[in-house]
Amino acid sequence: MFRHGKRSIGLLAAVACAALVAAGCSSQGGAQSQAGGTAQGQRYTIAMVTHEQPGDSFWDKIRAGAQQAATDLNVDLKYSNNNAAGDQATLVQNAIDSKVAGIAVTLAYADQVGPAAQKAVAAGIPTVAFNSGINEYQKYKIPMYFGSDEDLAGQSAGTKMTQAGGGKALCVVQEQGSVALEARCAGVKKTFPATENLQVNGADLPSVQQTIGAKLQQDPSITYVVTLGAPIALAALQSKTDSGSQAKVVTFDLNADVAKDIQNGSIQFSIDQQPYVQGYMAVQSLWLNLTNGNDLGGGKPVLTGPSFVDNTNITKIAEYAAKNTR
Structure with missing residues (x-):
């Protein structure tokens, strides 16, 4: 196929x-x-x-x-x-x-x-x-x-997380009923079985931040927060700080701010479509x-896609992200 x-x-x-x-x-x-x-x-x-x-x-x-x-x-x-x-x-x-x-x-x-x-x-x-x-x-x-291919993208993310140490993942779904987002999380779970979905309202970022933060406080064993969109990744970073969690943040999709956070190591990688x-x-x-x-x-x-953006290629890609073409 x-x-x-x-x-x-x-x-x-x-x-x-x-x-x-x-x-x-x-x-x-x-x-x-x-x-x-x-x-x-x-x-x-x-x-x-x-x-x-x-x-x-x-x-x-x-x-x-x-x-x-x-x-x-x-x-x-x-x-x-x-x-x-x-x-x-x-x-x-x-x-x-x-x-x-x-x-x-x-x-x-x-x-x-x-x-x-x-x-x-x-x-x-x-x-x-x-x-x-x-x-x-x-x-x-x-x-x-x-x-x-969202299932393939999710599997690729899960494999990369497993290779980096494994643990437990929280997959944040910001649009209820979206087949593409559900497929991403399902793909992650295929190669990173200890994955739990968390439904949030992506149109309300303060609520997203609070919901993720509450979950991280409730379960300190979470080692990865997987977000399915760049704005949600930025909210997850703030949730991590507020909750004191040590979980790593990875995301699907990219914007200029996420590119900067990949450069400084705050976000591990992006799966770019x-x-x-x-x-x-x-x-x-x-x-x-x-x-x-x-x-x-x-x-x-x-x-x-999927196309990985991480510390190996972010220097080149960041300039395109800043132009809104990547």
């Missing part, structure tokens, strides 16, 4: 470049001659519909990548988001009704949002899934997926499909 996906970034770049060369490129970007789209003066409108939770800086990278692709390819990007599954499904339906040229959608709540995305496919609108729903997108006839790439490729793949009939991945997921 993973063999096709792991060729992702290099092959995608080559495919994209080949398509752009075939279309003819200007120094300003965008096709100038043959492959449809801007070649005929047409500016495609692409809708991106996500389950973004307000205040989560992770989505800034998704949007930055998507907008860069839209700028490069002369695409009109319509971004919308709602963390409530039913409301996100409504946003997908709105995109269908507005007759956009393509739709990129996250499937964190696949049971509710997937059927709406399948309606887009049935209506002949090119549709890709990204970020969430790696095990569900094919069920809804969506041909392309860009993202990390490269959200900037996810946003960029979701838009670019739709553009390639619209202008050149391309489908990427051969029906398999195109993987953008």
